[in-house]
Each structure stands twice: as structure tokens, then as C-alpha cells.
Amino acid sequence: MKKIITIGEIVVEIMAVETGNGFLSAISLIGPFASGAPAIFIDQAAKLGQPCGIVSAVGNDDFGVLNVERLRNDGADVSAIAVHPTAATGSAFVRYRQDGNRDFIFNIKHSACSAIGLTPQAEALVETADHLHIMGSALFSDGIVAAIHEATRRIKAKGGTISFDPNIRKEMLELPGMREALGHALENTDLFMPSGAEIFLFTQATEEKAAVAELLARGIKAVVIKRGAEGASYFDASGETIAPAFKVEEVDPTGAGDSFGAAFVTCWLRGMAADKALVIANATGARAVGVKGPMEGTSSMAEIEAFLAARNLSGVSS
Template identity: 35%
Template sequence: EARNGIYFIQRNYPIPGRSSVIYYRRGSAASRISVDDVDPDYIRQAKLFHLTGITPALSESCREASLKALEIASQSGVKISIDTNIRLGLWSKEKAKKTLIPMLKKANIVLIEPQDAEILFGKREPRKIAEEILSMGAETVAVKLGAEGAAAYTRSEEAKKPAFKVPIVDVIGAGDAFAAGFISSLMRGRSLEEALEIGNAAGALVVTVKGDFENMPSEEDLEKFLAAQRKETVILR
């Protein structure tokens, strides 16, 4: 009964090597998600519930649905991961801060970029960002650093991995790919360093083509890519 959301991408202009995105989501079908669409039983059977800052930004009903889903997951012992993913084209800095900080207090794993942390906490230095979020109750914090790679922190350890050098065609989707690689690695019991490396590898492969999901790598793709980087066989399973 409602239209699909749309976004338009402008690549390499006015800044070469960067893309800008224009959203057309107000009134879309996704923006009409409400608490009535949240299935408690479906969430309770999950190993992990993942949320990005985009969903609660779409509308008030989406924000309420996100809060309900987080509450169900938290009460059911389901691990929660949140990627702040603040898009100022969707909401204001004030609204993002008011909404996301309470949500982060329920998260086990948090992924964030320095520019998001500056909005939420007034901080940009990775370790200080992590300390802030760990003090809120999170177990693991990953700070995405773009071309510099990523850093990850727990209360007892920290790690940093540089980005892989690849020909960059389109950076859109790199963050989502990193999140998938990093979080899935942690869920499989891998170390912070391994999780960062796999997340960085996933992000690297995505930026080599246009689009944000066309080159989303499989495990086999990641194995081959990492093997080529290390000059040895890598098994992810």
C-alpha cells in the first residue's frame, strides 16, 4: 500500500573519490513499520539481533518498533549488536543522540565511526570512544576508521588492523560488509584481531565494484582473498 524507499547516489562529484547520497524515504513502506510488526517469538529464537541507526531514524513508529525489539531481545538473553550508522539526512543530531544512547545501553556489540561518536559523545579518539561505550555495558566495541582500517576493544583487550589496499570503485556498502564479517566472526568465537581482519577483508571486496551489495563476499571469497594477502591457506570455518 506504500511505495518503496529510494536513494540516489552521486559519485565522484563534487569531491573525487567520494559519493553523496540523497534519501527519498518519507512515507515509504519501511517507514510504516510499527510495534505491531515486531514478532517476539521470532526474536527470541535468534542468536543475535542486529540494528542500525537507520531504522529508528525513518519514523516515530520505526523508533518505537526498534525499542520494542531491543527490549524483547534483551529480556530473552539474545545478543544485541548495534551499528550507529547516523544519517543526518534522516534526522537531526539531537534526535539521533536522544534515541541512540539509550539503545546502546542494551547492546553487547557496538560498531561506530568517529563522526558518529562526536555527535553522541563529543569524542573522536577510538580508545576514548570505546571506553565511553564499554562503560554503558557493551562487551565489544569496533571503531570503523575508513581507509585506516578498524580498531576493536573489550574491557581487557584491544586490537587494530589496517585496511587492505584495493582499487576503490565505490565505498558505499563497505561499513555493512565490515559489520557482517566482524560480528559473524565474534559469534563464531574468533579473536578481536581475526574478527577485524575478516571484517576489513569483507569491506575491501565490496568497494571494488559499484553498489552496496553486488559484491558482498561469501566465505569462500574471503578465504581466497585472505590467502592471497597472506600467501598461505586460510580456513574460516
């Protein structure tokens, strides 16, 4: 089986219990939860039984242990997660507003995550990889950008593949070097996985079909557009495959895109047809939104099969 790796942040997330605006007075919080978009992605791939690992860094603290043990127990290769001697594990405080928007306080760039780079352990992990998943949210430090460039080069040189989820908030786009780093990722991408309007981040076209055509003409093999509660679409040279979302109650949307992405990439690397891969990825995203906590809704293949069987869709994964 093909081995997937990713490079980027591991953090704990601490969530406000009640909706409201920000953190300006004492409120009830719940956490720490294991988190970080690349970490959620790799945890989901591991749970599906795909060989996988992450290049990252945590502090020498309980938040780090919580994350590393979680990933290890779910089956990910944690050999390239460095433990920073002095800096703390990254963290994110999040509070949902009434309208579904989120307020965040991040401590990532200056946390142990600042040490993420191509360590000897990371080089050894890259050596074993067939596929690199690039998460746009991870491109916040020069060390990570350089590590991703080098891993991209090495993995492509041995015939491996790259997937890319821009996963970027507007405020991050204008960070120094961000546009260049995103552009480099796109140039090397085989499978591009934007959500909604992110498809237009890199195109002249302002209409979806034209934007997809423009990206495919640049050499990207396939594009998957995530559409939240509307489901997802897959595009390649032969056209579009549409798959509606499953009807579920949305408890916490954080992590849905990362889980969906890992499920789709896993199925794609296993050679599954796009329509089936979309059904499995939609089921994985639907299960993720049904659970509070960013990584708490990741699924095993048995859980996905049970979810599908309950909707008379047995046998999709075989």
C-alpha cells in the same frame, strides 16, 4: 548457530553513471540496485551462512520484488518483510561528486518503509532471534523506533545480544527523537560499531582512547571502530587490537561499513578471536568497495577465503 535480525529500510538505489553535482539536468543513471543499510547488513550475514532475517516493508512493485528475491536467494529469512498495498518501495538516487562526497535524493520516510513495525510476522521473527543489530540510519520513524525498543527488550530478556552501528549522517542527528533513540540503542549495546568520529557522538571525552574507556565503563562489552582505507580496531577490557585494511582499488565505498559490520558480528557470534574476526571483516569491506552498487559487493565465506588465500592468509576463518 545464533540467528541475527535487524529492523529497518529496504530501498532501491539508482546511481548516476558520471560523477558531478546533483540531478539538475538529464544524466545517465544505472540501477535499480538492491539497497538499504539494514538490508545490505543482513544480506552479508546471510551470504556467510548465518541464520538471519529482516523486519522491513516494500511496495507491491518490481523494486520490492527485486529486493525480496535477492535477500531470499542469498539465504535471509524474508518472512517479516511486509508488502505495502499502496505505497511504493523506498528509493535513493545517488551521485558521487569529484571529491568523493555524495548527493542523495531519498524517498524513504513516506515510502512503503513507513509501514515498518512490529507486525505479527515481525513478532514471530523476533521470537526466533538471538541477536539484534541496530542500524542508526533506520531510526527515522516512530514505528521503527518502537519496534526496535520492543525487540531489544525481548531479545535481551532471553539472554540475547545487541550490536549497534550509529551509521548516521549529521543532518539526521537533529531529527525529533533521534538523539533519544540513539541513546536507548547505546544503553542496550553489547557490541558498538561506529565509524571514525562517530565514537564521539555519545562521549564527554574528545580523545579516542578516553572515549572508548568511557563507553566500556557504561557496560558496552566491545567497541569496533571502522576506519575506511585505514582498516579497523577492536577494543574491550583487555585493550586494543588493530587490523590494517587490505590494499584495493575503491570503486564504490557505499555498503562497505554494513558489509564489514555483518562479517564482524557473524564472527563474534561464532566465538572467533577478535584479531581473526577483524581480518575477515576487513576482507569483506575491501571486497565491498571494489564493486559498483551498494549490495553488489557482499561476499560468501568461500569468496572471503579466496581473497585471503590470494594474500597468503589461508585458514583465518577456521
